[in-house]
Every structure is written in C-alpha cells, then in structure tokens.
Amino acid sequence: MDRRDFIKSSCAFCGVAIAGVALIDSCKKPAPTPVVVNFTLDLTNSANSALNSVGGYVYSNNVIVARINSAVAATSFVALSEACTHAGCTVSYSGSSSRFVCPCHGGMFDTSGNVVSGPPPSALTKYKTTLSGNILSVNS
Numbered sequence: 001m002d003r004r005d006f007i008k009s010s011c012a013f014c015g016v017a018i019a020g021v022a023l024i025d026s027c028k029k030p031a032p033t034p035v036v037v038n039f040t041l042d043l044t045n046s047a048n049s050a051l052n053s054v055g056g057y058v059y060s061n062n063v064i065v066a067r068i069n070s071a072v073a074a075t076s077f078v079a080l081s082e083a084c085t086h087a088g089c090t091v092s093y094s095g096s097s098s099r100f101v102c103p104c105h106g107g108m109f110d111t112s113g114n115v116v117s118g119p120p121p122s123a124l125t126k127y128k129t130t131l132s133g134n135i136l137s138v139n140s
C-alpha cells in the first residue's frame with residue numbers, strides 16, 4: 001500500500017465512522033411518556049414566564065404545559081406528554097391554531113391530546129392542571 005492508497009482508505013474509514021455516529025445520534029431514545037405526574041410550576045418564576053401569555057408553553061418532567069384560549073374560561077392550561085406517539089419527537093404548541101404540533105412528520109394534536117392529522121397512531125396523554133394563586137399543579 002503506497003502513501004496515496006493509505007490516505008484514501010483512512011479517509012473512507014473516517015467517513016464511515018462519522019456516518020455511524022450521526023446515525024446513532026439520530027436514533028436517540030425519545031422522552032418517555034410519564035405515567036405518574038405530580039409537579040408544580042411557579043408562574044412568578046422567570047423560567048415559567050411563557051405561561052403568563054395565552055399561547056405560551058414550557059416543558060417540565062417530560063410534559064408540555066401550555067396556556068390556551070378556552071371556550072369555557074377566559075384562559076386555561078393544558079398539560080400533555082411531550083413525546084409524539086409516532087416516533088417520539090418533542091411537540092410544541094401553536095397558539096394561533098390551538099394545536100400541539102410535531103416538527104418531525106407533521107403530526108397535530110388538539111388541546112385534549114387527540115390526533116387531528118398526520119401519522120401519530122394515538123393521543124398524547126393528558127394530565128390535570130389546577131391553578132392556585134401563582135402555583136400551577138400538574139397531576140396524573
């Protein structure tokens with residue numbers, strides 16, 4: 001093997017190694033759907049300030065918590081499992097459409113967690129929310 005062949009084969013090996021690392025990284029295990037949920041969010045804490053506006057949302061304990069417009073009350077909160085039921089991507093909330101949206105393959109969920117469109121096979125798990133003063137409790 002001359003010097004040129006050695007460099008070519010070395011570069012090919014590096015390319016395969018980099019592709020392998022990228023493939024393993026893209027197959028990270030999705031966030032688990034929490035079975036037991038019991039936490040609180042202090043709405044005066046800057047980390048939760050998004051929840052002070054309709055359409056805002058935060059993530060905590062593998063749950064997405066969003067402040068939504070509600071037909072029943074002036075405002076309310078919704079807490080759903082954050083991992084899409086299709087392949088586990090993390091959903092976000094779109095206040096303009098009142099939908100939870102998956103960025104990976106376009107899955108959409110309503111504010112009850114039910115599938116509206118796209119490939120997700122089942123609903124997101126919904127959790128109870130209770131606001132007391134500035135403390136929002138989220139429970140299974």
Ligand code: FES
Nearest residue numbers: 084086087102107
């Ligand atoms: S992972 Fe959400 S639609 Fe595919």
